[in-house]
Amino acid sequence: xxxxxxxxxxxxxxxxxxxxxxxxxxxxxxxxxxxxxxxxxxxxxxxxxxxxxxxxxxxxxxxxxxxxxxxxxxxxxxxxxxxxxxxxxxxxxxxxxxxxxxxxxxxxxxxxxxxxxxxxxxxxxxxxxxxxxxxxxxxxxxxxxxxxxxxxxxxxxxxxxxxxxxxxxxxxxxxxxxxxxxxxxxxxxxxxxxxxxxxxxxxxxxxxxxxxxxxxxxxxxxxxxxxxxxxxxxxxxxxxxxxxxxxxxxxxxxxxxxxxxxxxxxxxxxxxxxxxxxxxxxxxxxxxxxxxxxxxxxxxxxxxxxxxxxxxxxxxxxxxxxxxxxxxxxxxxxxxxxxxxxxxxxx
Amino acid sequence: xxxxxxxxxxxxxxxxxxxxxxxxxxxxxxxxxxxxxxxxxxxxxxxxxxxxxxxxxxxxxxxxxxxxxxxxxxxxxxxxxxxxxxxxxxxxxxxxxxxxxxxxxxxxxxxxxxxxxxxxxxxxxxxxxxxxxxxxxxxxxxxxxxxxxxxxxxxxxxxxxxxxxxxxxxxxxxxxxxxxxxxxxxxxxxxxxxxxxxxxxxxxxxxxxxxxxxxxxxxxxxxxxxxxxxxxxxxxxxxxxxxxxxxxxxxxxxxxxxxxxxxxxxxxxxxxxxxxxxxxxxxxxxxxxxxxxxxxxxxxxxxxxxxxxxxxxxxxxxxxxxxxxxxxxxxxxxxxxxxxxxxxxxxxxxxxxxxxxxxxxxxxxxxxxxxxxxxxxxxxxxxxxxxxxxxxxxxxxxxxxxxxxxxxxxxxxxxxxxxxxxxxxxxxxxxxxxxxxxxxxxxxxxxxxxxxxxxxxxxxxxxxxxxxxxxxxxxxxxxxxxxxxxxxxxxxxxxxxxxxxxxxxxxxxxxxxxxxxxxxxxxxxxxxxxxxxxxxxxxxxxxxxxxxxxxxxxxxxxxxxxxxxxxx
Ligand SMILES: Nc1ncnc2c1ncn2[C@@H]1O[C@H](COP(=O)(O)OP(=O)(O)O)[C@@H](O)[C@H]1O
Ligand SMILES: [Mg+2]
Numbered sequence: 074x075x076x077x078x079x080x081x082x083x084x085x086x087x088x089x090x091x092x093x094x095x096x097x098x099x100x101x102x103x104x105x106x107x108x109x110x111x112x113x114x115x116x117x118x119x120x121x122x123x124x125x126x127x128x129x130x131x132x133x134x135x136x137x138x139x140x141x142x143x144x145x146x147x148x149x150x151x152x153x154x155x156x157x158x159x160x161x162x163x164x165x166x167x168x169x170x171x172x173x174x175x176x177x178x179x180x181x182x183x184x185x186x187x188x189x190x191x192x193x194x195x196x197x198x199x200x201x202x203x204x205x206x207x208x209x210x211x212x213x214x215x216x217x218x219x220x221x222x223x224x225x226x227x228x229x230x231x232x233x234x235x236x237x238x239x240x241x242x243x244x245x246x247x248x249x250x251x252x253x254x255x256x257x258x259x260x261x262x263x264x265x266x267x268x269x270x271x272x273x274x275x276x277x278x279x280x281x282x283x284x285x286x287x288x289x290x291x292x293x294x295x296x297x298x299x300x301x302x303x304x305x306x307x308x309x310x311x312x313x314x315x316x317x318x319x320x321x322x323x324x325x326x327x328x329x330x331x332x333x334x335x336x337x338x339x340x341x342x343x344x345x346x347x348x349x350x351x352x353x354x355x356x357x358x359x360x361x362x363x364x365x366x367x368x369x370x371x372x373x374x375x376x377x378x379x380x381x382x383x384x385x386x387x388x389x390x391x392x393x394x395x396x397x398x399x400x401x402x403x404x405x406x407x408x409x410x411x412x413x414x415x416x417x418x419x420x
Numbered sequence: 421x422x423x424x425x426x427x428x429x430x431x432x433x434x435x436x437x438x439x440x441x442x443x444x445x446x447x448x449x450x451x452x453x454x455x456x457x458x459x460x461x462x463x464x465x466x467x468x469x470x471x472x473x474x475x476x477x478x479x480x481x482x483x484x485x486x487x488x489x490x491x492x493x494x495x496x497x498x499x500x501x502x503x504x505x506x507x508x509x510x511x512x513x514x515x516x517x518x519x520x521x522x523x524x525x526x527x528x529x530x531x532x533x534x535x536x537x538x539x540x541x542x543x544x545x546x547x548x549x550x551x552x553x554x555x556x557x558x559x560x561x562x563x564x565x566x567x568x569x570x571x572x573x574x575x576x577x578x579x580x581x582x583x584x585x586x587x588x589x590x591x592x593x594x595x596x597x598x599x600x601x602x603x604x605x606x607x608x609x610x611x612x613x614x615x616x617x618x619x620x621x622x623x624x625x626x627x628x629x630x631x632x633x634x635x636x637x638x639x640x641x642x643x644x645x646x647x648x649x650x651x652x653x654x655x656x657x658x659x660x661x662x663x664x665x666x667x668x669x670x671x672x673x674x675x676x677x678x679x680x681x682x683x684x685x686x687x688x689x690x691x692x693x694x695x696x697x698x699x700x701x702x703x704x705x706x707x708x709x710x711x712x713x714x715x716x717x718x719x720x721x722x723x724x725x726x727x728x729x730x731x732x733x734x735x736x737x738x739x740x741x742x743x744x745x746x747x748x749x750x751x752x753x754x755x756x757x758x759x760x761x762x763x764x765x766x767x768x769x770x771x772x773x774x775x776x777x778x779x780x781x782x783x784x785x786x787x788x789x790x791x792x793x794x795x796x797x798x799x800x801x802x803x804x805x806x807x808x809x810x811x812x813x814x815x816x817x818x819x820x821x822x823x824x825x826x827x828x829x830x831x832x833x834x835x836x837x838x839x840x841x842x843x844x845x846x847x848x849x850x851x852x853x854x855x856x857x858x859x860x861x862x863x864x865x866x867x868x869x870x871x872x873x874x875x876x877x878x879x880x881x882x883x884x885x886x887x888x889x890x891x892x893x894x895x896x897x898x899x900x901x902x903x904x905x906x907x908x909x910x911x912x913x914x915x916x917x918x919x920x921x922x923x924x925x926x927x928x929x930x931x932x933x934x935x936x937x938x939x940x941x942x943x944x945x946x947x948x949x950x951x952x953x954x955x956x957x958x959x960x961x962x963x964x965x966x967x968x969x970x971x972x973x974x975x976x977x978x979x980x981x982x983x984x985x986x987x988x
Contacts, residue, residue, distance in 0.1 A: 125884055151887040158888035164881035168903045177899070178889035222885075229889060 075136030075232045075265060076101045077122060083130030083143075084117055084289075091117045092289045095131070099233075099267055104259050106276035107269045109286035110312070115269040118286075119235050122267065123158050124151035135232060157226030157234040157264075161241050163218045165210035171221050172197075172206040178229035196224040199261070200254065216247045223258065233265040240275065252278055273313060277301075285309050301355075303345075305417050310353040315382075317354045317393045321416060324349055333416060337389045338366045342416040349416035356382075358414045359395040365408035369393060371401045385409075433893045438803040438812070445800055446815060448857065449822050449864045452833035453683075459836050460676035475677040484659040485681065491572045491644065491655060492637035498577025499633050502734075503584025504626065506727065510585075511592035512618075513716050515724060523973060524731045529582035530965050532922035532939055533642030535958040536579055536738065538946060541566050541646070542955060543741030550741040552754035567651040572644050576637045578734045583636060584629045591625025592618075624696045631693035635686045639826030641925035642939075646946070656682045657826045657925070664832070664929060672836065679829040686824045694817075739962065746955035764952035765960075768945070775957060777934065778941040781852065785937065786920035789859040790913040793867040798909055801872040802901050819868060822861040827925025834858045834930060850932040858926045866919060867912040874908030875901070911984065914972060918965060 077099040084092040091114045099105045107115045120126045121133060124140065132142040135156070140149040151158075165174050175196055179189045197203050200220040210218060219239055226234055236255070240248045256279055259266055270276050276283045277297040284294040285308075293300060293309045304310035310318050321335040321342065333342050335352050342352055369385040372392075381400055385393040385407075393409075401407065461472060475481060506525060510518050528536065543550055545564040551557035565571065595618065644655040654662065660678050716723055745751070749761040768775055804812045822830050834857060838848040848854040882904065886896045924939025931940045938961055945954035976984045 123884075123888055125887070151884070152890045152892055154888075155890065156888060158885065160881040160885060162879055162881050164879060164885035166882060166885070166900060166904075177886070177891070181890045181892075181895060225885075225889065 076103075077233060077265065077267070078134040079118075079122075079131065080133075081131035082118075082121060082128050082133065084114075084121060084126065085129050090129075090289050092121070092128075095289075095291055097284065097291055097294060099265055101265055102263045104256075104266045104268065104279060104281045106280035106283045107267060107286060108273055108276045108283050108312075109271065111271055113286045114289040115271075115286055116237055119158075119237050119267060119269050122233075123156055123235055124149060124154050155229070155232050157229070157231035159219075159222050159226055159234065159236040159239045161238045163210075163222045165218055165221055165225075167210055169210075170206070171202065171208050171210065171213070174210065174221055175224045175228055178225065182229065192228055196228040199227065199258070200224040215243050216251060219243065219251060220254065223254065227258065227262065230262075231264065233267065236266065236268045238269055238271065240270075240272075248275070255279060285312060287312075303343075303415055303417075304353055307351055307419060310351070310415075310417070315356055315394055316358075317391065318351050319354060319387075319391045319393075320419075321349060321352050324416075331416070335414075336367050336387050336391060336411075338411070340366070340411055341413045343413050344416040346416075346418045348418060350419040352414040352416040354393060354411070354414050356394055356396045358412050359393060360410045360412070361395065361397055361407055362410040363408045365410040367409050367411070368406055369409055371403050371405045371407065373403060374401060376400075434803060435807060437799065437893065438807055438809075441796065441800045441803065442812060442815060445796060445819070445864070448796075449819055449861045450815070452830065452837045452858075452861055453818075453821050453825070455837040456676050456679055456829070456833035457683075459673055460680040471673065472677055472680075475674050476681065480654070480659065481678065481681070484654045484656045484678075487569070487644075487648075487653060488638055488655040488657075488682070488685075491569060491576060492634050492640075494573040495576030495580065495637045496630060496634045498574065499580045499584045499637075500626075500630060502577070502730065503581040503629070504588055506581075507585045507588035507592060509723065509727065511589045513714050513720075513723075515716070515720065515727075517724075519973075521727060521731070523969070524735060525582050525585050526969070527735055527966065528579055530918050530922065530969065531962055532924055532942075533575075533579050533640055534646055534924050534939065534943055534946075535642075535742070535922075535961065536575055537566075537643045537646035538942070538951075538954060538958055539738035539742035540571075540575055542745040542951075543738050547752045548741060549744040549748050549751075549753070549755050552752075553744060553756065564650075566647050568647070569651075569653055571647045572653070572655075575643045575647065576640060579640070579643065580633045580636055581734075583633045584626075587625050587629035587632070588622060591622045594625075595621050628693045628696040631689045631696065635689035635693075635824050638682065638685060638689070639824065639829075639925070641826060641828055641928065642943075645943075657828045660826075660828050660832070661928065664828075672832070675832055676836070679825070679832055682829060683821070683825050686826075687821070690820055690824050739959075742955050742959055742962070745952060746959050748952060751949075751951045765956040768950075768953035768956040769960065772941075772953070774936050774944075775941055778936045778938045781855075781935060782921050782938040785852070785856055785859055786917045786923075788856060789863055789920050790867070790916040792860060793864060793916055794909050794913050797864070797868045797871050797912070798902060798905060799897055801868060801875050802897070802905075805872070805875055820865045823863065823865040827862065827923070828929060830858060830862055831926050831929035834861070834926075849930075850935070852935040855927050855930045855935060855937065858930060859920050859923070862923075862926055863916045863920055866916050867909075870908045870912040870915075871905055874905050878904055914984075918968065922961065922965065 079095055079097050082092055082095040083090060095118065107118060109115055117126065121128055121141065122135075127148050128141055128143045130143045132144070133140050135154060138149075139147060140154055141147060166177070169177065172193055176189050176193045179192060184192070193206075194203075197206055200223055202217065202220055202224060205213060205217060205221075210221065213221065222239070239255075240251050243251060252275065255266075255268070258264075259279075268276070268280065280297065282294060282296055283300055285292045285300065287308050293305050295303075300309060301314045304313060307318050310316070319335050321333040323334040323339075325332050326347070330341055331344050331349070332339060333349065333352070334340070335342075342349065367387055367389075369387045371383055372386055373384040375382040375384075377396070381397050383395050383397055383401060385395065387393055395409065506521070509515055510521055515521070541564060542548055544566055546558045546560050546562045548557055566575070639657060641657045641661065644653070644658045645661065648655060648658055649662075656678060660675050660682075663675055663678070744755045746764050747760050747762070748755050749759060749763055753759055770776075804816065825833075834854055835849060838854050838857065840847055848857070878901075882900055883896055886900050891899065922939060923937065924943055927937040927940050928943065931937060936944075938957070942954050942957050942961075945951075945957065972984055
């Protein structure tokens with residue numbers, strides 16, 4: 074087990090940069106999710122960690138061993154990094170049985186046959202693949218294939234496991250059960266894991282911490298709760314969770330509280346910067362009340378099962394989002410009471 | 421060396437291995453071509469372009485160039501007519517027995533051109549055993565109708581029909597059904613769909629097929645040699661052969677100039693083919709739908725009968741002519757029950773030591789070439805795909821040259837390169853090794869291209885997964901790359917074997933007593949008037965090729981998908 078340290082990593086493929094000055098650390102035994110829209114550089118970051126790509130700038134350490142350095146042109150090839158990698162396409166070798174696929178890393182490490190067999194059995198057992206050992210990958214379902222891929226990377230005790238959107242090709246039900254498999258795996262082995270996904274529910278459900286990425290940068294690295302409650306940029310506030318971002322003015326600080334004007338009313342806001350410029354209004358910050366602070370018009374109503382999501386436009390023009398237990402008709406005017414929203418410096 | 425972007429992660433060992441194999445491959449394929457070019461522009465030692473233009477301005481050169489262009493051009497037209505009708509019908513309709521049709525259409529390509537020529541002359545001339553037997557022979561002294569430009573054009577056309585058929589069929593099968601359905605929903609019907617949708621989509625593959633057929637026809641030696649030389653009608657390859665046979669090695673420089681001339685035409689053809697292939701890839705990218713299947717309805721049976729009659733005409737009849745000739749005691753005697761004789765077969769196969777030697781030589785050469793090329797091409801294609809250096813890209817665009825150049829030209833290049841080995845007094849000329857090296861150069865592309873395209877389709881994650889579990893380069897090559905590209909490699913090896921086994925044009929200039937190949941033996945027997953024996957040997961080769969193809973076809977169900985080159 075080991076921690077992963079990236080220092081000032083940059084990567085470009087010919088033209089536009091795919092990653093820019095990424096500095097971060099994945100702690101030992103941590104489950105870190107890389108979350109971001111498609112094309113933001115998640116896979117590139119993961120492939121740099123694995124050694125499939127070489128950084129254009131910066132350096133990477135696994136534990137206390139430097140594995141890549143753009144200045145000294147040092148690059149430790151993937152086969153010498155002892156890292157597990159789970160591919161979105163599974164990348165099972167179609168010409169080998171499930172057992173041989175799983176046991177291949179041990180063949181490379183020249184383990185004795187009996188050692189190999191015990192460890193393959195243990196890995197197959199841990200992924201509930203016991204009965205499928207002699208099948209070919211083509212005879213397995215999607216979920217089973219992904220479990221073989223996991224067993225293959227688990228069998229050789231890697232120092233860290235990197236997973237690139239491993240559940241993207243599975244259906245919704247299977248995804249939930251595979252999330253359980255990954256979490257169990259993490260708890261049992263305590264391996265450092267970096268998990269790439271574009272699905273925030275998946276990241277929230279599994280990760281200790283989430284790194285939200287956009288356009289080749291890490292925008293914020295925090296626990297799921299902190300990301301939701303205390304975003305530090307407009308991008309993160311809009312990308313994570315539901316809600317609206319509105320500008321605020323006239324901030325005034327008293328001893329412990331802070332007040333500002335937003336949506337045309339004066340309101341207490343939560344913040345940790347002296348000059349916040351934006352506030353993030355989650356649905357739970359807005360309560361429908363005829364005597365509320367502001368008024369808004371209902372634009373669209375979406376049934377979510379048991380409750381409704383309302384898209385609103387405030388009297389001052391900003392779009393807002395809230396939820397209610399009863400249906401409203403589009404065009405209706407409602408009053409809203411606001412509870413202290415999170416405010417942050419615009420970026 | 422600097423490893424440019426595609427896979428910067430690659431370890432240094434891969435770069436070193438690539439340089440090594442690439443160097444070897446360049447030596448094998450491009451060194452002879454370069455040597456030939458050098459000879460052509462430096463006649464007599466120094467750079468001398470006047471000699472070059474002198475040869476080019478000779479009337480014989482002009483007429484041979486004209487003859488080459490005419491025969492190859494019109495021959496291609498015939499190939500397109502037959503091949504595209506077959507391709508459209510086989511690929512797009514509900515014909516029955518398609519596998520058998522495809523198999524039969526592949527045979528002309530696998531039968532050496534000189535045997536095709538021999539079999540057709542046996543079928544048609546005034547001394548045709550077949551016609552005599554049927555009482556239809558023209559009077560003695562009447563000209564053999566095939567000894568003419570028309571005969572050359574007809575046979576070139578038939579010989580290369582399979583090339584058009586195969587490329588066009590692949591293109592047609594890539595058209596998804598949805599494309600045609602979308603056209604019908606938009607209101608297009610009948611002929612309009614063919615004209616405005618199917619044809620534009622297949623045009624790139626058709627044009628690519630046309631270019632490669634033209635180049636192959638241009639380099640054909642067997643047919644113009646057997647039909648054109650008796651008629652005094654020389655094409656560039658036969659002119660080269662006659663120059664060389666007539667005056668020995670003093671005319672090497674002149675011949676090199678002619679070779680460059682034909683090389684330029686061939687390269688133009690390849691470039692055109694490349695251009696259209698690239699356009700085709702853009703066209704049909706991402707189409708994964710079902711292929712078209714148009715029901716023929718009531719027309720099916722008549723169409724099937726017509727197709728099989730065509731196959732009978734271009735394949736079965738000439739073979740019968742050849743068989744008939746091989747079964748008479750002396751050339752010109754009609755074949756009847758009381759004249760049937762196996763003397764020709766016995767004499768040719770068991771009495772002539774050269775035939776037995778030729779069988780051993782051809783088998784050894786073609787198996788050897790297939791094995792060596794497989795060992796060379798597999799790692800090379802994989803490494804070249806991963807590390808795109810300037811050198812590897814340049815090699816990629818030139819490696820078809822030895823195959824596209826006429827065999828005679830390649831043979832001369834080999835002689836120039838190997839007649840005096842650098843730094844030694846040794847010469848490979850007259851040994852079997854010069855033929856072997858020539859085969860490696862000539863059939864390199866036949867092996868390399870299928871392997872390359874199958875490796876390109878391989879998910880790069882297959883290799884990366886092995887890398888991430890710690891497999892070093894040679895283990896990945898052995899455990900992942902080799903097994904996954906084995907079907908394509910096997911297909912390439914089968915093609916190399918079948919074409920090398922039949923080959924005449926390269927060895928025609930390189931053989932010497934003891935190193936004859938089968939192609940040479942047939943040519944020599946026919947040349948010295950032993951037509952019956954030549955027919956017997958030719959028939960044997962046809963049988964061997966067909967049996968080999970049939971065995972491959974029959975085991976195809978148990979072979980991995982993609983091993984049988986004519987099934988895709
Ligand atoms: N091998 C490559 N060559 C060129 N561009 C690449 C390559 N790999 C990734 N990119 C580019 O880098 C950016 C980030 O890609 P990627 O890391 O795959 O994004 P994602 O977050 O969806 O995994 C994209 O703009 C992509 O086009
Ligand atoms: Mg990705």
